Amino acid sequence: MNRTIITLVGKDHVGIIAAVCNYLAENNINILDIAQTTVQEYINMMMIVDIEGYGKSFGDLCHGLGEVGESVGCSIKAQHEDIFDKMHRI
Amino acid sequence: MIGFNEVLETNAMISQEKLDVRTITMGISLLDCCDSDLSRMNRRIYEKITRLAGDIVSVGDEIGLEYGVPVVNKRVSVTPVALIGGSACRTEEDFVEIARTLDSAAEDIGINFIGGYSALVQKHMTRADRLLMMSVPKALSCTERVCSSVCVGSTRVGINMDAVRMMGDIIRETSAMTADRQSLGCAKLVVLCNPPDDNPFVAGAFHGVTEGDAVINVGVSGPGVVKTAVSKVRGESFEVLCETVKKTAFKVTRVGQLVAKEASRRLNVPFGIVDLSLAPTPAVGDSIADILHEMGLEKAGAPGTTAALAILNDQVKKGGVMASSYVGGLSGAFIPVSEDSSMIDAVVSGALTLEKLEAMTCVCSVGLDMIAVPGDTCAETLAGIVVDEMAIGMVNQKTTAVRIIPVAGMKEGDTAEFGGLLGSAPVMKVNGFGCADFVNRGGRIPAPIHSFKN
Numbered sequence A: 001m002n003r004t005i006i007t008l009v010g011k012d013h014v015g016i017i018a019a020v021c022n023y024l025a026e027n028n029i030n031i032l033d034i035a036q037t038t039v040q041e042y043i044n045m046m047m048i049v050d051i052e053g054y055g056k057s058f059g060d061l062c063h064g065l066g067e068v069g070e071s072v073g074c075s076i077k078a079q080h081e082d083i084f085d086k087m088h089r090i
Numbered sequence B: 001m002i003g004f005n006e007v008l009e010t011n012a013m014i015s016q017e018k019l020d021v022r023t024i025t026m027g028i029s030l031l032d033c034c035d036s037d038l039s040r041m042n043r044r045i046y047e048k049i050t051r052l053a054g055d056i057v058s059v060g061d062e063i064g065l066e067y068g069v070p071v072v073n074k075r076v077s078v079t080p081v082a083l084i085g086g087s088a089c090r091t092e093e094d095f096v097e098i099a100r101t102l103d104s105a106a107e108d109i110g111i112n113f114i115g116g117y118s119a120l121v122q123k124h125m126t127r128a129d130r131l132l133m134m135s136v137p138k139a140l141s142c143t144e145r146v147c148s149s150v151c152v153g154s155t156r157v158g159i160n161m162d163a164v165r166m167m168g169d170i171i172r173e174t175s176a177m178t179a180d181r182q183s184l185g186c187a188k189l190v191v192l193c194n195p196p197d198d199n200p201f202v203a204g205a206f207h208g209v210t211e212g213d214a215v216i217n218v219g220v221s222g223p224g225v226v227k228t229a230v231s232k233v234r235g236e237s238f239e240v241l242c243e244t245v246k247k248t249a250f251k252v253t254r255v256g257q258l259v260a261k262e263a264s265r266r267l268n269v270p271f272g273i274v275d276l277s278l279a280p281t282p283a284v285g286d287s288i289a290d291i292l293h294e295m296g297l298e299k300a301g302a303p304g305t306t307a308a309l310a311i312l313n314d315q316v317k318k319g320g321v322m323a324s325s326y327v328g329g330l331s332g333a334f335i336p337v338s339e340d341s342s343m344i345d346a347v348v349s350g351a352l353t354l355e356k357l358e359a360m361t362c363v364c365s366v367g368l369d370m371i372a373v374p375g376d377t378c379a380e381t382l383a384g385i386v387v388d389e390m391a392i393g394m395v396n397q398k399t400t401a402v403r404i405i406p407v408a409g410m411k412e413g414d415t416a417e418f419g420g421l422l423g424s425a426p427v428m429k430v431n432g433f434g435c436a437d438f439v440n441r442g443g444r445i446p447a448p449i450h451s452f453k454n
Helices: A016-026 A058-072 A082-088 B004-015 B038-053 B056-067 B081-085 B092-109 B127-142 B161-177 B184-188 B223-231 B238-267 B288-295 B305-323 B341-348 B354-360 B379-396
Strands: A003-011 A030-039 A042-050 A074-080 B021-028 B071-078 B114-120 B146-154 B158-160 B189-193 B214-220 B271-275 B368-374 B400-407 B415-417 B424-426
Touching: A003 A016, A003 A058, A003 B004, A016 A030, A016 A042, A016 A058, A042 B004, A058 A074, A058 B056, A074 A082, A074 B056, A082 B004, A082 B238, B004 B238, B021 B038, B021 B056, B021 B238, B038 B071, B038 B092, B056 B071, B056 B238, B071 B092, B081 B092, B081 B114, B081 B127, B092 B114, B092 B127, B092 B146, B114 B127, B127 B146, B127 B161, B127 B184, B146 B161, B146 B184, B146 B379, B158 B161, B158 B379, B161 B184, B161 B189, B161 B379, B161 B400, B184 B189, B184 B400, B189 B379, B214 B238, B223 B238, B223 B288, B238 B271, B238 B305, B288 B305, B288 B341, B305 B354, B341 B424, B354 B368, B354 B379, B368 B379, B368 B424, B379 B400
Parallel strands: B021 B071, B071 B114, B114 B146, B146 B189, B214 B271, B368 B400
Antiparallel strands: A003 A042, A003 A074, A030 A042, B021 B214, B146 B158, B189 B400, B415 B424
């Protein structure tokens, strides 16, 4: 298991989560958890994914998600879970 | 499982409050590079630095990408050069050759600063120490990345006044030799009392002789994060204020600890310490003075500033020590004037004076840092400012430092522009009364009574 957190923020419209999920499915990345809120017109989404089956580098993942983000007009970021775990868990 | 709000909090710290890892610094011992032949020694130094730290920049960037937290600087510190140059260096120019070697090694591995062009002369000076000190103005004027530090005092042995007096002249000469760059050389020169062996922050970084062959030390930062946290407890009691700073420092330090461990693993170099410092930058929102303002002071320098800084420094340590297995370096709040936009503002508006800054150094982590003074400030006055700061360090058993820049051709009220992380500094008023007869006495100030603990 290699858990990574994907966060997305941007103006909401149809197909944003679908685009991200499609990209993850195409790259053999399993979604473990997903949460989202929409405030006014803006969407804020977080996914916990397992990138164990992803064959490429972390840089490639950031780049690929960046392209997906651009195509749906949102900012998408991927980070290893450790940074959140270390900061918020003793 | 990590919650949505926790992820949002961490990412807000990074994107809006400028949380970053300020530096990954690799300390490298050069003791095994000693040689009586200067060019052979220079080759060894270059080879060792580039071999051990060749990947430090790519590894730092890789970690930054994977955790989504900027790793701003990647740096190297080396064994104090005066300790290794003794048998090869016959002249000041020989030492300058070592500085050039350090500079080219730093350039080739892609780092912006390398620390350790240093001498430890708190008690007496060897011939090599003296040569290195005399070579500092030239070394700092003909290199870009080399940082120099000279330790002139400690609680254990007292203050070497001959060295302090020399430093007055050396600071002036460094200023003159870099006059075309607003005396930038002095921004890379620091005079220290009680320096730690594992400080990752330049200009005072060097790799102490008690350290191993190589070590990874990490300096965390995050004044913006602390400021935001403090802004949420306006009007609350000191208990709430302290608790807030402590919790925030814990979170910030955990990121540093994570990055330090990762860097150590990937570079295959042992982990040393995390330095829990709040280090400002000239960027808006990355300021220590803003925290002091948020704590309730109209501006940094107002009555109450020393107490506010004491609280901040102490709570940062209390939160940080629990977050990291090994804490070291300077650990506390830095108060460099030129690198903190609101400190600059406080000086320009008359709220903050040199004397108040000196009082603040009794309770902050370092000392008088990045302070511009008129270019005609004499060597004796500079030595007087230095020895006052050294006395604070010696008596209070803490690290103190002076990084002062007499800016050639400038007078009080002018502004020196250093650029980048070094920022810009308003030229501050210096007390014009003389101290020459005092600093020219020569010899040593004995160790204070509380140093005798055996």
